[in-house]
Amino acid sequence: MTKIDIDKLLHQRIIYKCKPLYEDGYFPQAASESMKQVELAIKEKTGIGEKLFGVRLVNQVFGAGKSIKLKIPLGDELQEQAKSLFKGAFSYYRNYAAHDGSKIDEIICIRVMVLASELLDLIGASSISFTEIGGVEGLIKQGIFDDETQIADLVSLLSSQVFVDETYDGMFKDLAIGGYPDSQYQAVFDLDFVELRSKIENHEFPEDPMDFDKIEWFELTPMGRKVLNQIRKSSSA
Structure with a gap:
C-alpha cells in the first residue's frame, strides 16, 4: 500500500501553522487553527477589517450586498456554489472545532487540514472585485x-x-x-x-x-x- 505524503496535500500555510499541532497529537486544536487560517486568508485578501467571522464573513465576501467581493476563478456562475462550500466548511468544521472539538481524532483532523488547504488555494486563485462595493x-x-x-x-x-x-x-x-x-x-x-x-x-x-x-x-x-x-x-x- 502506497503511503501518501501529507505535505503534498496541504497548503504551505497549514503545514507551517497547523501541522506541528497535528504531529504533537493536538488534533482538535490543529483542526480549529486550520479553519482560522482560512478565515484570516479571506480577510487578508479582501482587506476587510470588520469584526466578521465564519459564516457572516463568507456571506459578506461571496453574497449579495454592498461590499468588496471575492470572485472565484471558475466563473461568476459558480459564485453561489463557492459561497455554499465555504459556508458549509465553516458551519460544520470551524464552529464545532472552536466550541467543542472533542470528537476530532487524527483522521478527522487530516480531513479538515486538507479541506482548509483546498479553500486556501481557492482564495489564492480568486480575485477581488469592487463592483458591488456601493460606489x-x-x-x-x-x-x-x-x-x-x-x-x-x-x-x-x-x-x-x-x-x-x-x-x-x-x-x-x-x-x-x-x-x-x-x-x-x-x-x-x-x-x-x-x-x-x-x-x-x-x-x-x-x-x-x-x-x-x-x-x-x-x-x-x-x-x-x-x-x-x-x-x-x-x-x-
Whole structure:
C-alpha cells in the first residue's frame, strides 16, 4: 500500500501553522487553527477589517450586498456554489472545532487540514472585485479611500496619462509617488470611472520604412465624469 505524503496535500500555510499541532497529537486544536487560517486568508485578501467571522464573513465576501467581493476563478456562475462550500466548511468544521472539538481524532483532523488547504488555494486563485462595493460612499466606508478628494485626485491623475508602445513605467512611478496602492487603482476600473483607450499612429514618410506607434491613454467614462463633477461640487459647497 502506497503511503501518501501529507505535505503534498496541504497548503504551505497549514503545514507551517497547523501541522506541528497535528504531529504533537493536538488534533482538535490543529483542526480549529486550520479553519482560522482560512478565515484570516479571506480577510487578508479582501482587506476587510470588520469584526466578521465564519459564516457572516463568507456571506459578506461571496453574497449579495454592498461590499468588496471575492470572485472565484471558475466563473461568476459558480459564485453561489463557492459561497455554499465555504459556508458549509465553516458551519460544520470551524464552529464545532472552536466550541467543542472533542470528537476530532487524527483522521478527522487530516480531513479538515486538507479541506482548509483546498479553500486556501481557492482564495489564492480568486480575485477581488469592487463592483458591488456601493460606489464612492462604499469605497470610503470600506476604507479603500480616505475621502472623496483622494478618489478625485486619482481619477484626475489617471486621465492625464498617455502611453506610447505599452510603456507604463511613468504611470506606476506617479502612482507610487502619490501613495496610491493597487487596490485603489483597481477600484476605479471596477467601478467604471476610467477606461483605457488606444489608437495606432503612422509616422512614416515617403520612401521611409513604415513607422507605427501604439498610443494609449486613460479616459474618464460618463460615470467617471459624473462622479468627478459631484465630488468637485461637494468640495466647493
